[in-house]
């Protein structure tokens with residue numbers, strides 16, 4: 001058992017400077033340029049990382065400016081650590097430090113990407129350098145893959161897969177949490193539309209709500225051209241009706257939550273549909289609101305759509321109606337539907353199609369991410385948990401989540417770290433930081449995990 005901590009402690013300042021230099025490059029996706037498919041800053045960040053790896057004596061490679069890697073050791077087989085160098089935009093509200101300065105203070109390194117995922121990427125590089133320095137001879141090559149498009153679609157790893165990039169026999173991505181995520185639900189991101197031929201005294205002129213399919217909408221609004229007395233027909237909690245010229249405006253409040261846990265929110269679009277269905281509508285509009293209110297409404301498990309299912313390890317299928325839009329007499333709804341980790345596309349998709357066909361809706365967009373699951377007794381789960389337990393002295397159990405991580409982007413990976421249970425999470429928020437001690441601790445765990453998988 002190699003102890004990498006002395007090397008990591010000795011290189012603490014260098015590691016921090018390395019990370020700060022990457023944080024100073026605002027690698028938010030930008031316009032494609034020659035050799036920079038995700039924008040110049042993203043490409044610059046990847047080049048910088050590869051230069052730093054070379055300086056540490058690691059072999060490097062890259063594919064089309066989309067994915068880079070560094071590698072150590074020999075052997076037919078390869079194990080991988082996958083991290084990403086792109087970041088989400090800084091956003092508003094930074095008070096402790098500037099988002100792209102890489103400032104170290106109060107035992108923390110601040111900046112966009114410090115935790116997600118430049119910090120873990122640099123921790124992995126120093127972990128590998130530490131193993132090399134200790135003369136560790138792995139039986140499998142150890143490769144750190146640097147992706148550049150995790151935040152905006154994972155086209156980096158899709159490209160790597162499609163263009164002959166070598167696949168690991170096992171690996172992990174420090175872009176999730178500890179102890180270990182061994183299951184991620186399957187996800188349908190889909191859009192359904194239906195034309196509503198105008199008829200009767202109630203005409204829909206506006207119906208909209210939500211910001212994204214994977215967020216529970218906190219607000220939705222509709223406007224109708226209709227008789228003035230309509231306002232008195234709607235009586236519902238958290239719904240307000242305002243007379244407007246020639247009709248009414250109906251607004252519904254909800255509670256936002258992440259689309260992977262819709263039961264923690266309240267769906268404003270479902271609430272709005274329920275309110276509208278109290279009106280004496282006719283024709284397509286009546287049908288459609290009855291379907292929306294009755295089959296979807298505020299439900300989060302798809303019961304009335306006929307989608308309800310669960311498994312022991314990951315729980316219920318969840319449905320989130322994320323956005324609604326109405327234009328050219330056509331209503332368009334987007335959903336994020338997440339199914340249990342031991343189920344397959346075939347368990348869900350035919351039911352989904354049937355449910356919306358019955359409501360008169362046509363599918364106009366569909367993206368499917370298969371579920372990911374490795375049972376607790378599998379080799380990768382056992383080895384990574386053993387590393388975590390040895391490093392922390394805590395007995396640990398793997399867990400399944402509704403969200404999708406970077407682990408889904410290539411086969412044989414699980415999300416392992418960098419966030420410890422109970423730690424403050426500031427990813428994608430202002431004042432993102434990583435504690436310097438946590439950074440070093442991560443590097444130590446990553447080195448042990450590399451050795452456990454490659455040794």
Ligand SMILES: [Zn+2]
Nearest residue numbers: 116117150175
């Ligand atoms: Zn990330």
